[in-house]
Amino acid sequence: MTGLFHSVLLIEEKCRGCTRCIKNCPTEAIRVRQGKARINAERCTDCGECIRTCDNHAKTAITDSLERLRDFKYTIALPAPALYGQFGPTVEPDQVLAALIDMGFDDVYEVARGADVATLVTREYLRAHREVRPMISAACPAVVRLIQVRFPALIDHLIPVDSPMTCAGKLAKESKSRELGIPPEDIGAFFITPCPAKVTWVREAVRRGFSSVDGAISISDVYGEVSRRLASPAPAPARRKASGAGIGWGGSGGENAAVGLGNYIVVDGIHSVVGVLEEVEVGRLADVDFIEAQACVGGCVGGALTVRNPFIAHVHLERLVKRFGDLPAFAASEEEDLRRRARAGGFDMRQDIAAVPAFRLDHDVSRAISKAEMIEKVVKDLPGLDCGSCGSPHCRALAEDIVQGLAVDTDCVFKLRDQVKILAEQLFDLAKKNPSAMSAEDGAKGRKE
Amino acid sequence: MRLECRVTGGDFQAAGEAAAKLKRTLRQVGIDAETGRRAAIVAYEAEMNIVIHALRGVLSVEISPECIEILANDEGPGIPDIPLAMQEGYSTAPEHIREMGFGAGLGLPNMKRYSDEFRIESVVGRGTSVRMVIKIASKGSQT
Ligand SMILES: Nc1ncnc2c1ncn2[C@@H]1O[C@H](COP(=O)(O)OP(=O)(O)OP(=O)(O)O)[C@@H](O)[C@H]1O
Ligand code: SF4
Ligand code: SF4
Ligand SMILES: [Mg+2]
Numbered sequence: 001m002t003g004l005f006h007s008v009l010l011i012e013e014k015c016r017g018c019t020r021c022i023k024n025c026p027t028e029a030i031r032v033r034q035g036k037a038r039i040n041a042e043r044c045t046d047c048g049e050c051i052r053t054c055d056n057h058a059k060t061a062i063t064d065s066l067e068r069l070r071d072f073k074y075t076i077a078l079p080a081p082a083l084y085g086q087f088g089p090t091v092e093p094d095q096v097l098a099a100l101i102d103m104g105f106d107d108v109y110e111v112a113r114g115a116d117v118a119t120l121v122t123r124e125y126l127r128a129h130r131e132v133r134p135m136i137s138a139a140c141p142a143v144v145r146l147i148q149v150r151f152p153a154l155i156d157h158l159i160p161v162d163s164p165m166t167c168a169g170k171l172a173k174e175s176k177s178r179e180l181g182i183p184p185e186d187i188g189a190f191f192i193t194p195c196p197a198k199v200t201w202v203r204e205a206v207r208r209g210f211s212s213v214d215g216a217i218s219i220s221d222v223y224g225e226v227s228r229r230l231a232s233p234a235p236a237p238a239r240r241k242a243s244g245a246g247i248g249w250g251g252s253g254g255e256n257a258a259v260g261l262g263n264y265i266v267v268d269g270i271h272s273v274v275g276v277l278e279e280v281e282v283g284r285l286a287d288v289d290f291i292e293a294q295a296c297v298g299g300c301v302g303g304a305l306t307v308r309n310p311f312i313a314h315v316h317l318e319r320l321v322k323r324f325g326d327l328p329a330f331a332a333s334e335e336e337d338l339r340r341r342a343r344a345g346g347f348d349m350r351q352d353i354a355a356v357p358a359f360r361l362d363h364d365v366s367r368a369i370s371k372a373e374m375i376e377k378v379v380k381d382l383p384g385l386d387c388g389s390c391g392s393p394h395c396r397a398l399a400e401d402i403v404q405g406l407a408v409d410t411d412c413v414f415k416l417r418d419q420v421k422i423l424a425e426q427l428f429d430l431a432k433k434n435p436s437a438m439s440a441e442d443g444a445k446g447r448k449e
Numbered sequence: 450m451r452l453e454c455r456v457t458g459g460d461f462q463a464a465g466e467a468a469a470k471l472k473r474t475l476r477q478v479g480i481d482a483e484t485g486r487r488a489a490i491v492a493y494e495a496e497m498n499i500v501i502h503a504l505r506g507v508l509s510v511e512i513s514p515e516c517i518e519i520l521a522n523d524e525g526p527g528i529p530d531i532p533l534a535m536q537e538g539y540s541t542a543p544e545h546i547r548e549m550g551f552g553a554g555l556g557l558p559n560m561k562r563y564s565d566e567f568r569i570e571s572v573v574g575r576g577t578s579v580r581m582v583i584k585i586a587s588k589g590s591q592t
Contacts, residue, residue: 150476153486281486282468282493283559284550360479365514368478372512373450400477
């Protein structure tokens with residue numbers, strides 16, 4: 001548990017222990033103990049739901065600062081498609097890209113362009129692999145993590161294709177390293193991220209070794225800087241290469257519109273995603289080919305680190321999709337190269353998505369079974385109101401925590417009240433008793449006479 | 450250990466809760482993902498058959514390190530012709546049930562397919578009981 005990095009974290013001073021967040025967490029990762037929320041690192045998916053829920057702003061996301069650009073000889077910004085949606089209809093993607101360069105990046109590579117690559121590779125994969133249905137997109141890292149933690153049986157349903165961000169990072173670094181004749185390690189690729197989940201994904205990749213993306217800077221951190229530069233429009237060099245379809249990946253439905261294969265479902269918002277995955281897990285939806293699932297309502301434009309209202313941002317994106325939609329994403333030869341590379345496993349991320357047994361009660365199955373049995377006993381004794389005031393999300397979760405030694409039954413306010421009542425009755429009984437050395441009558445009175 | 454859940458015919462609000470409870474427990478016990486998935490599928494199909502076709506019933510599950518035993522007992526109309534009901538594609542589900550995505554006639558065949566032992570008994574006018582056993586192949590310690 002220790003050592004796992006998470007972008008999402010709690011600011012302890014701000015937390016007032018209100019228990020609002022615990023019920024909204026899709027993996028039941030949060031507990032309130034001693035008046036403060038705590039996040040179980042193994043279970044957390046970095047979906048950002050608790051950041052959105054907390055009225056005290058006690059949950060936050062760690063991201064990389066612009067300072068980190070100094071760590072590299074050459075830097076490339078990888079803006080998420082959702083970044084374009086943050087600006088109004090008069091702003092051209094080229095202006096946004098120029099602003100990033102003006103802010104200090106040496107170059108840009110659009111993640112929307114990476115999405116064009118992912119579109120191509122995903123199509124290939126769906127065509128070549130018909131044995132498992134439905135297949136689920138792995139572009140949203142919070143959904144991937146949710147599956148690793150809560151739906152391990154569905155890992156085989158994930159499309160093991162690099163996300164648009166990773167595709168962009170790979171291709172950007174490779175071409176720059178070739179062009180400039182410097183090793184890829186000297187090039188820093190920074191994702192301009194809509195969400196904490198991507199930050200965590202990037203850090204994990206970096207921790208494992210050489211990564212195609214080196215850091216993640218939040219959209220909200222660059223928003224002001226970019227906007228400022230848009231106010232005084234300088235001649236922007238034309239740099240946008242992404243197709244409209246690639247830009248569309250930034251909003252829910254965009255991925256499907258781009259891939260455009262077979263029966264599909266689009267689902268957004270982590271709780272709705274859970275609902276759909278529950279169905280897939282019990283064998284339903286086998287007639288669906290492809291599920292586009294995103295943790296944020298509205299897709300990445302709804303990410304916890306974005307600035308604009310997701311619905312407005314989505315409209316902005318849609319406009320760009322229409323405007324640039326017809327342009328072919330790649331030249332024929334380029335496309336053939338990408339295909340060949342995909343077939344050789346060049347965009348495969350299967351090794352990054354093993355199951356995470358964060359719910360297991362014990363390493364030993366027999367012991368785990370006895371613990372599960374104890375949980376059944378304990379839960380029968382709890383009131384079943386699922387009020388959450390114990391600091392666990394519902395009565396069953398408290399029972400689990402009690403059996404795991406992480407809570408006691410009097411954490412339940414109703415149990416506590418019962419205990420207090422019993423204690424009060426015992427006290428009362430005790431008060432009526434007289435030590436045998438005293439007379440049956442009131443001893444003090446006797447002495448006075 | 451034993452889990453028991455009441456299932457009410459026609460209650461689509463609560464439908465799937467018994468299977469969901471089983472899934473939660475299997476995840477906690479650390480049964481390997483694939484065995485857990487098979488158990489979840491057969492339990493869900495058995496539960497839905499009670500919800501759709503019967504009046505009321507109980508889904509009970511016995512979990513041991515070696516196997517998962519699932520019993521679905523219900524009071525209901527029973528099944529007059531079991532071999533026919535076991536055929537893929539055979540269903541008596543009415544239109545409004547089909548609109549909800551059920552009634553493909555795949556439940557019973559899948560329950561049989563995904564379990565290592567399968568037995569079904571039914572008395573017309575009384576009810577149906579299904580017993581399924583899924584063996585746990587590995588020790589299930591890695592997932
Ligand atoms: N518990 C039950 N009580 C009464 N009849 C049942 C019961 N279970 C199954 N049947 C009968 O057997 C038929 C086939 O069942 P099966 O589960 O294979 O398909 P279904 O429930 O109709 O559709 P699906 O399971 O694909 O949604 C049902 O249509 C019904 O007539
Ligand atoms: S980020 Fe999501 S998974 Fe992690 S603690 Fe918050 S709500 Fe739970
Ligand atoms: S939907 Fe997009 S913004 Fe939200 S968590 Fe997933 S990848 Fe991040
Ligand atoms: Mg059925």
